[in-house]
Every structure is written in structure tokens, then in C-alpha cells.
Amino acid sequence: MTAGRHKLDQGKSQIQSNVLSMARKAHTAIEHAMTSLESQDAGIARQVIDEDREVNELLRIIESECLNLLALHQPEASDLREVIGYMQIATEIERVADHAKDISKIVLGMDASDFSGPMEQLAKMSDTALEMLSQLLEALENGDAELATTAASCDDEIDDLDEEACSSLMMQVMTTADPSMRATHLLWIAYHLERIGDRLT
Numbered sequence: 001m002t003a004g005r006h007k008l009d010q011g012k013s014q015i016q017s018n019v020l021s022m023a024r025k026a027h028t029a030i031e032h033a034m035t036s037l038e039s040q041d042a043g044i045a046r047q048v049i050d051e052d053r054e055v056n057e058l059l060r061i062i063e064s065e066c067l068n069l070l071a072l073h074q075p076e077a078s079d080l081r082e083v084i085g086y087m088q089i090a091t092e093i094e095r096v097a098d099h100a101k102d103i104s105k106i107v108l109g110m111d112a113s114d115f116s117g118p119m120e121q122l123a124k125m126s127d128t129a130l131e132m133l134s135q136l137l138e139a140l141e142n143g144d145a146e147l148a149t150t151a152a153s154c155d156d157e158i159d160d161l162d163e164e165a166c167s168s169l170m171m172q173v174m175t176t177a178d179p180s181m182r183a184t185h186l187l188w189i190a191y192h193l194e195r196i197g198d199r200l201t
Contacts, residue, residue, distance in 0.1 A: 004073060011069040012079070015062055015086045019093070020141060022058040025051070026093050027133050029100035030196065034126040036107045037189065038119070045104035055097040062090040089140070092199045096133070099192040099199070106192075110185050117172070117186045121165040125158050125193040132158075132200045151200070158197035165190045 029048050036045035066087045069075065075083060135151035138144065169183045169190070 008069065008073045008075060008079060011065065011073070012082060012086075015065050015069070015083070016140070018058055018062050018065070019086050019090050020137060022055055022062065022090060022093050022097075023133060023137050023140070025055050025058070026097040026100065027130060027137070029055070029097045030126060030130055030133070033100040033103040033107070034123065036104055038123070040107075040110075040112065042108055045107040048104040049101050052097055052101040055094055059090050059094045063087060096196050096199045099196045103189050103192050106185050106188055110182070117183065118165040118168045118190075121161045121168075122186070122189060122193065125161045125165070125190065125197070128154055128158050128161070129193060129196045129200065132197065136200060155197040155201045158194055162190050162194040 029051065032044050032048045035041065036043075036048065066083050069083055070080070073079075132151045132154045135147055135154075139148035139151060166187060169187050172183045173187075
């Protein structure tokens, strides 16, 4: 192995490590955002919002590492695809974390009367998204394309749950007064969970 090849492989390994770290932070953000919803805990919601800066900083680092690797080593086609793939994955993970942050912001704007509705469907959407992200982490770490495909297929389940939750909430909007915007808040949370599933496919 040449010195250049060794440095390229080292660089790719470091980028992969940072992407995995970023994905774990996004996983935690989703968990904590939904915990803040279910427990009505504003402190947890604020923690998710504050910690999103760490995900943003990791994205900046990964982008810098990828660009430096491309500039210094001029990788061949397979390595080039891998490095660009890491950049694309990191961008999607950052957006997943943004959706978790947005859920937490919605929680902060809710009052006690808001925490009712199709919570079972929302919880299932979150659980499915977390399982998808866990499988994608494992697939990325082990280079398992089949597992990645299996994980992506779970998005259909999130879409079905989203349709159930939104149908229930829209019926409430059309048939009852919603002065606290409860149904609207939960509709937005369902939207963000559905988008997380899309980002993970």
C-alpha cells in the first residue's frame, strides 16, 4: 500500500466515524424530542434545541474533511463516490436532527390541553424512524447495502401511520373548535416525523 493510499483510507475512516457520530446524535435528538412531547417536559425540549448545534458543527467538519480529501488525493471513481456519498448522508442526517429540533420547538409552544390526540400513531412513527436510523447506522458501519435497503422500506409504514394520524386530526379540526391549536401542533409533529422517514430513505 502506498503512502497516498494509506492517507486516503485514513481520511475516509475518519469521515465515516464522524458521520456515525452525527447519526447517533440525531437518533438521540429524535428520542428526546418525543420524550419531551410525551412527558410535556420543556427542559428536555430545550436540550434538543441546544444540542442541535453539535450536529451542525459535525456537518461542517465532515464537509471540510471531504473537500480536503478530494483536493489533496484526487481519488479514483470508487473512492470519489464514497466520499461524496458521505457528504450526502451527513446533509440528510443534519436535516433529520433539524426535524427533531422543530418538534421540540412545537412542544415548547404547546399547553397542557394540547397533549392529547393520536399519540399512539405518533409514537409508532417515531419508533419506526428510530429503528430505520439504527439499521442505517449498522449498514453504514458494515457496508451492508441489503440492510440499508431493508431499512429504507420501513418508510412505507411511517407514511401509513402519518395518514392515520393526520386523518384523525383533520377530522377534529373540521368538527370541533381548536382554540389552543392542539390539533395543528400535532399535525406539524406528524409532518416532521414523516419527513424524517423520507430523509432516511
